[in-house]
Amino acid sequence: MLVINNNTELDIEKMSQVLMKWYDVNARILPWRxxxxxxxxxxxxxxxxxxxxTVKAVIPKFKSFIKRWPDIKKLSLASIDEILHEWQxxxxxxxxxxxxxSALIISKNYNGRLPKNIDSLKELPGIGDYTAGAVASIAFSIPVLPVDVNIERVLARINGLFKNEKNFKSKVNNVAKLFYESKRPGDLTQAFMDFGAIICKPNNPLCEICPLSKFCLSFRKKIVGKVPGKKYLKSRKKRYGVVFFVINNKNQILFRKRKNSKILRGMMELPMTPLSKHKWNLNSLDQYYPIKCEWEDNNIFVKAPISGFQLEIKILFSRMGIQENGEWVALDNIGSYAIPSIFKKIINKVLKELP
DNA sequence: GTCCAGGTAG
DNA sequence: CTACCTGGAC
Structure with missing residues (x-):
């Protein structure tokens, strides 16, 4: 028995068996099968x-495509305009x-038939890791288990793996490799696909009727709904800002109160430029300086996700004597103000990284 | 209405 | 890392 992520229930042989049995009864009927x-x-x-x-959108398109071009040779004789029209x-x-x-290449180099190995498949335009593995296993019975999001989710749940953790992808791929020995590689691939679509769904998975639940670490821990979760930082739009971090010799930091803004209204913030789509040119900050002083650039950046954006904040730093004007907050008194966590994060990072 | 996932190419 | 597009989630 192989043990992954403390999942002592993981038994590849048995799981494949159970999954196949489920698939033999529950396989979806699809026009390409x-x-x-x-x-x-x-x-x-x-x-x-x-x-x-989605499968639903693909079914009618697939049917008319195949009807119009029943094999690769005929497809290679089509025009791109016709194909695009069919793809509409x-x-x-x-x-x-x-x-x-690809059709042209296959006609020319492979006599109109798809090559039967993964490397050659991947050389064709539009075929990457996943599609090569899917075609190889389903069409040519090559023992691989391609990992798409559905299969990724199933494997991650069984082993309690989170997208958030280090090396998530390689852990999932390693688990997938354990299934390469299957006697029916194509059926196993399709079984995983259907299982992910019907039972181990992204939302509201049907754990109560799941034949794999006894192997499933997430099920045992009652965290199925949270697995595999989301990556901490997704591709968000980037915004850039410059924060002016001023500290005086009483260990107080210069703040200001947010006024006419939609978000975080009335909370305290560190003085900063507006957020911009582009990095700030440090020579164009004149109108934003909260006070007149010398600014140190220690090359400190803080990255933070906030309301749909990925912020990259640059810190300019200044240390000075006591100064009357402005909202000064003592470091050890920060807790008693309404300060968004992003600014706490900035403060922590700056204090840690200052030379 | 807005947000956002998701393989491959570049 | 981003663009590609659409439909499904909210």
């Missing part, structure tokens, strides 16, 4: 269409271009 033998061409087209696109509404139109380019 064939009980006796899957067509590599159909699997390829369906996998490309299914990238970023599916989105990500580069996929259509890539399919056409």
């Amino acid at each position: 064939n009980k006796s033998k899957n067509s590599p061409y159909h699997i390829w087209i369906s996998e490309i269409m299914l990238q970023q696109t 509404g599916l989105g990500y139109y580069t996929r259509a271009h890539n399919i056409f380019r």
Whole structure:
């Protein structure tokens, strides 16, 4: 028995068995699937269409596409305009271009048949790690388990892995590799896919009828809904700001009160520039300096996610004698003010990193 | 109405 | 890392 992440229930053989048994009864009927033998061409087209696109949207498009171009040779004789027209509404139109380019390559170099190994598949435009693995396992019975978000979620839940933690991707890939030995690689891949879509759903997973629950660490810990969670920093829009960090010889920091702003109104903040889409030119800060003094640039940056944005704050620093004007807050009294956590974060970082 | 996921290419 | 597009979540 293999043990991953303290999951002593993990038993690859047994899990594959259970999953296959479930799949044999519950497999979705989809137009690109064939009980006796899957067509590599159909699997390829369906996998490309299914990238970023729901099964529901793909089904009618797949049918008309295959009807119009029943094999790769015929597809290679089409025009890109025809293919784009057929792709209309599916989105990500580069996929259509890539399919056409691949069709030409396959006709020319592979006699109209998809190559049967992962490396050659990945050389074709539009085929990356996932799609190569999907086609290889489903169409050619090559023992791999490609990891898309659905399979990732299933494996992560079974092993209690969070996207947040270090090396999440490689941990999931390592678990996936444990399943490479399967006797029915294509069915196992599709079993995982259907299982992720029907039972181990992103929201409201059906744990009460899940045949894998006894192997599932998240289920045992009652945290299924939280796994795999989100990455801490997603691709958010970037905004840049410069904070003026002023501290006096009584260990007080210069603050100011936010006024006519939508967010964080009435809370205390460190003096700073407005947030900009672009990095600040340090020569254009004149109108934003809270006081007149010399500014040290210690090359300190603080990154923080806030309401849909990823902030990158640069710190300019100044140490000075007692000064009457302004809102000065003693370091050991910060707790008694309404200060957004982002500014606390900045303060902590600055105090830690100052030379 | 707004937010945002999601494989691949670049 | 971002752009690509759409539809599903909220």
